Amino acid sequence: MRKYTPKDNVQGKAKYTDRFWVAPRVPRESFDTDSHFSAVHKAMSEAVDVLDAYVELGQLVIHIRPEDNIAALEVLKNRCDYAMCSELSAIDYLAQDGEFEIFYQMLNLKKAKRTRILTRIKENQAIESIVPLYAMANFAEREMYDMFGITVNNHPYLKRIIMPDDWVGHPLRKTYPLQGDEHAAWYEVDKIFGKEHRDVIGPENRDPGRIDRYDSQRFSRVGYEVPFGAQEAESETEQPIEYSKQILVDYTTGSEVLDTRK
Amino acid sequence: MQQPNKLKPFFENLNFERDDNTMVINFGPQHPSAHGQLRLILELEGEKVVKAHPDIGYLHRGVEKMAENMIYNEFLPTTDRLDYIASTSNNYAFALSVERLIGLEVPRRAQVIRTMLLELNRIMSHLFFLATHALDVGAMSIFLYAFREREFAMDLVEDYCGARLTHSAVRIGGVPLDLPAGWLEQLSTYIDKLPDQIKLYEDLLTENRIWKMRLEDVGVVTPEDALSWGCTGILLRGSGIQYDVRKEEPYELYAELDFDIPVSDRNDSYGRYRLYMEEMKESIKILRQLIPMYRKSEPQIMAHNPRYISAPKEEIMTQNYALMQHFVLVTQGMRPPKGTVYAPTESPKGELGFFIRSEGEPYAYRLKVRAPSFFHTGILQHILPGTYLADVVAIIGNTNIVFGEVDR
Known part of the structure; x- marks a missing residue:
C-alpha cells in the first residue's frame, strides 16, 4: 500500500533524517542572575499565573495563560516600563498539540531589555486584543487574524490586511500548501474574467518552477530546436524523441529493437 | 449601495454616495508618491482628511x-x-x-x-x-x-x-x-x-x-x-x-x-x-x-x-x-x-x-x-486625520516606508 500523506502539516520537511540524531536545544538560563528580569518575573507572578519563565539568548521568556494576556502586558507596561511592543504574532502548533502559540515581543527602552510573553490557545479560541495598551497591535493583530485565522476579541477593525477580503484560507497555517490551494488557483481567474470563463482560462498554475513542454516562447526544448513561438501541433513529431534510448536485444536472433513498452 | 457594472466596477470599502459632506478618494495603489503599492482610502472634508485607511498587501509575496x-x-x-x-x-x-x-x-x-x-x-x-x-x-x-x-x-x-x-x-x-x-x-x-x-x-x-x-x-x-x-x-x-x-x-x-x-x-x-x-x-x-x-x-x-x-x-x-x-x-x-x-x-x-x-x-x-515599515504604515491612520491632502504626500514620503517589507 502507498503511504498516506499527512495533511496537517504540508510544509517543507527534511529529506534525510538520522534516527540517532537528537536536536540540541538552545540553553535556557535562570532569570535570577539578572536583577531586571527577576524584578519583572516577581511583578508578573504577583499579577498573573506564570506557567514557565526562563532566559533564552538574553531575552526573558514568560509563559502565561491566554486569558491573562491583558493583565500581563499591563504589568509590563505600567510597572516594568515596557513602553513598546515590538512584534506579536502566532506560531501554528495545530498538528502537534491542536494549539496556536502567540508571542508578544516586548521592549523596555530605558534598560534596553527585551521580554517575550508566550501563550497558547486552542484552535477555535479567541484572544483579547491588546490595542488599548499598544496601538501597534491594530495592524499586527489584523495580520495574525489574516495569516492564521485567530479571532481577536474587541479589536477595532478585525479584517484581513494583507490577503484580499474574499480570500479563502489562512496562508501561514501549516495545512496551507506553499503554492496555494484550489481556491487560490481560481482566485484571479474568477476575479478578472469571471467564473463563467473558468473552462476557457483554466486554473492558474502557481508553481514558480513549472516547465511547460509545449511553450516554445519561454522554454527551449532539449533534443531538437523549434522556432520561437511555434505552435505545439506543428513542432510535435510523431515519434517523441527518447533522451535515453533503451535497446532490447534478442540474443537468439541477434536483433535489436527500440524499447517502446513505456 | 453600489451597483457595479463594466463601467463602474465594485470598489471594496468604498461608499461614494454619502449623506454627509465628506468625499472619499482612493489614493493608490498605483500612485507615484505612494512609494510603492500603498492604497490609502481617504475621507476628505474639503481638503482636510477626516479619516485615513491604509490598505496594504499589493506586494505580498509570502x-x-x-x-x-x-x-x-x-x-x-x-x-x-x-x-x-x-x-x-x-x-x-x-x-x-x-x-x-x-x-x-x-x-x-x-x-x-x-x-x-x-x-x-x-x-x-x-x-x-x-x-x-x-x-x-x-x-x-x-x-x-x-x-x-x-x-x-x-x-x-x-x-x-x-x-x-x-x-x-x-x-x-x-x-x-x-x-x-x-x-x-x-x-x-x-x-x-x-x-x-x-x-x-x-x-x-x-x-x-x-x-x-x-x-x-x-x-x-x-x-x-x-x-x-x-x-x-x-x-x-x-x-x-x-x-x-x-x-x-x-x-x-x-x-x-x-x-x-x-x-x-x-x-x-x-x-x-x-x-x-x-x-x-x-x-x-x-x-x-x-x-x-x-x-x-x-x-x-x-x-x-x-x-x-x-x-x-x-x-x-x-x-x-x-x-x-x-x-x-x-x-x-x-x-x-x-x-x-x-x-x-x-x-x-x-x-x-x-x-x-x-x-x-x-x-x-x-x-x-x-519590519519597521509595517508599523510606520499603521501609524498613518492615526497621524493623517486633521492634515491637508497636500500634506499626505509629504507625510508618506517622510515616514520612508518601503513596500517590500510592509507586505513581505
Missing part, C-alpha cells in the same frame, strides 16, 4: 511562508526583496538571528566588512529617502543630486558583491568575499566627497522657505504615539526618544565605534529630515573608523564551525571531509538547535528583526519579519 519551506542558506537571497533600498541590512538581520541561534562567533574581518556594508547601505537608503521625499514635496533638483551620490555608493557595493540592488552580500557565519583590491581607497574617496554633497543638500533645503513650509509641523508624531504604534528608527528619534539598537543593544562592531545618535524633539517631518542628514554624517564617521580596523584584521572571513558552516573553498577542493560536510550542508541544510531567537538590528528604516522558531529541522518552523 516571504514568511517561503521561509518555512527553504533551508536557511536558501532563504538568505529572499531577504534582499524585503527592504530593497538597503538589502544588505535585511541579509544581515537574518544572518544575525541565525548566528545567535547557533551561537556563532564571526571573524573580525567579516565583522568589519559587514559593518561597512551596513553603513554604506544606510547612506544609500537615506540618499534615496532624501531624493524621493524632496521630489514628492516638489524639489526636483535634489532628486538628481542625491541619486548621483547614491550611484557612487551603489558602484562600491557592486565592486564588492557584483549586485547593485539585491546584494546578498552577507552569509550566515561571515561574508563570502574579501574586499577587492583598491576598494578601501575608493571608499575613502567617497566618504571624503560625500560631506560636501550633504552640505550642498542642506544648503538647498534646510533653510529653504518652501521646504520649511511643507515640512514644519507636518506629520506630528508625539512620543506617546511613537511608542504605542511601534515606531522605531528615525520616526522614534524624531519624537525625542533616544533609542538606537546600534547603541543600546550593540551588534557587530558598534560597541567599539565612536558615533552619536542624533535626536530631535520637534516631532515633525522637518526634524526627521534633519535626523536623516545627521545620520548620514554619523555613517561617514563610522566608515572612517572602520578602514584602519580592516587593515589590522586577520584575513579569515567565514566562521569555522563545520557543523553549520561550509569550509572555505580551498579546503573543500582539497580535503575530502570538508567536501562531505559541504555536500551535506548544501543538500540537507544546517540544523540549528531547537529554540527561539529574536535579534533586533537598526536598519535604515528602523528596528528590523527576524523572529525565528527552530524545531531542530533544516527548515525554520516559523519566521516572522519584524
Whole structure:
C-alpha cells in the first residue's frame, strides 16, 4: 500500500533524517542572575499565573495563560516600563498539540531589555486584543487574524490586511500548501474574467518552477530546436524523441529493437 | 449601495454616495508618491482628511511562508526583496538571528566588512529617502543630486558583491568575499566627497522657505504615539526618544565605534529630515573608523564551525571531509538547535528583526519579519486625520516606508 500523506502539516520537511540524531536545544538560563528580569518575573507572578519563565539568548521568556494576556502586558507596561511592543504574532502548533502559540515581543527602552510573553490557545479560541495598551497591535493583530485565522476579541477593525477580503484560507497555517490551494488557483481567474470563463482560462498554475513542454516562447526544448513561438501541433513529431534510448536485444536472433513498452 | 457594472466596477470599502459632506478618494495603489503599492482610502472634508485607511498587501509575496519551506542558506537571497533600498541590512538581520541561534562567533574581518556594508547601505537608503521625499514635496533638483551620490555608493557595493540592488552580500557565519583590491581607497574617496554633497543638500533645503513650509509641523508624531504604534528608527528619534539598537543593544562592531545618535524633539517631518542628514554624517564617521580596523584584521572571513558552516573553498577542493560536510550542508541544510531567537538590528528604516522558531529541522518552523515599515504604515491612520491632502504626500514620503517589507 502507498503511504498516506499527512495533511496537517504540508510544509517543507527534511529529506534525510538520522534516527540517532537528537536536536540540541538552545540553553535556557535562570532569570535570577539578572536583577531586571527577576524584578519583572516577581511583578508578573504577583499579577498573573506564570506557567514557565526562563532566559533564552538574553531575552526573558514568560509563559502565561491566554486569558491573562491583558493583565500581563499591563504589568509590563505600567510597572516594568515596557513602553513598546515590538512584534506579536502566532506560531501554528495545530498538528502537534491542536494549539496556536502567540508571542508578544516586548521592549523596555530605558534598560534596553527585551521580554517575550508566550501563550497558547486552542484552535477555535479567541484572544483579547491588546490595542488599548499598544496601538501597534491594530495592524499586527489584523495580520495574525489574516495569516492564521485567530479571532481577536474587541479589536477595532478585525479584517484581513494583507490577503484580499474574499480570500479563502489562512496562508501561514501549516495545512496551507506553499503554492496555494484550489481556491487560490481560481482566485484571479474568477476575479478578472469571471467564473463563467473558468473552462476557457483554466486554473492558474502557481508553481514558480513549472516547465511547460509545449511553450516554445519561454522554454527551449532539449533534443531538437523549434522556432520561437511555434505552435505545439506543428513542432510535435510523431515519434517523441527518447533522451535515453533503451535497446532490447534478442540474443537468439541477434536483433535489436527500440524499447517502446513505456 | 453600489451597483457595479463594466463601467463602474465594485470598489471594496468604498461608499461614494454619502449623506454627509465628506468625499472619499482612493489614493493608490498605483500612485507615484505612494512609494510603492500603498492604497490609502481617504475621507476628505474639503481638503482636510477626516479619516485615513491604509490598505496594504499589493506586494505580498509570502516571504514568511517561503521561509518555512527553504533551508536557511536558501532563504538568505529572499531577504534582499524585503527592504530593497538597503538589502544588505535585511541579509544581515537574518544572518544575525541565525548566528545567535547557533551561537556563532564571526571573524573580525567579516565583522568589519559587514559593518561597512551596513553603513554604506544606510547612506544609500537615506540618499534615496532624501531624493524621493524632496521630489514628492516638489524639489526636483535634489532628486538628481542625491541619486548621483547614491550611484557612487551603489558602484562600491557592486565592486564588492557584483549586485547593485539585491546584494546578498552577507552569509550566515561571515561574508563570502574579501574586499577587492583598491576598494578601501575608493571608499575613502567617497566618504571624503560625500560631506560636501550633504552640505550642498542642506544648503538647498534646510533653510529653504518652501521646504520649511511643507515640512514644519507636518506629520506630528508625539512620543506617546511613537511608542504605542511601534515606531522605531528615525520616526522614534524624531519624537525625542533616544533609542538606537546600534547603541543600546550593540551588534557587530558598534560597541567599539565612536558615533552619536542624533535626536530631535520637534516631532515633525522637518526634524526627521534633519535626523536623516545627521545620520548620514554619523555613517561617514563610522566608515572612517572602520578602514584602519580592516587593515589590522586577520584575513579569515567565514566562521569555522563545520557543523553549520561550509569550509572555505580551498579546503573543500582539497580535503575530502570538508567536501562531505559541504555536500551535506548544501543538500540537507544546517540544523540549528531547537529554540527561539529574536535579534533586533537598526536598519535604515528602523528596528528590523527576524523572529525565528527552530524545531531542530533544516527548515525554520516559523519566521516572522519584524519590519519597521509595517508599523510606520499603521501609524498613518492615526497621524493623517486633521492634515491637508497636500500634506499626505509629504507625510508618506517622510515616514520612508518601503513596500517590500510592509507586505513581505
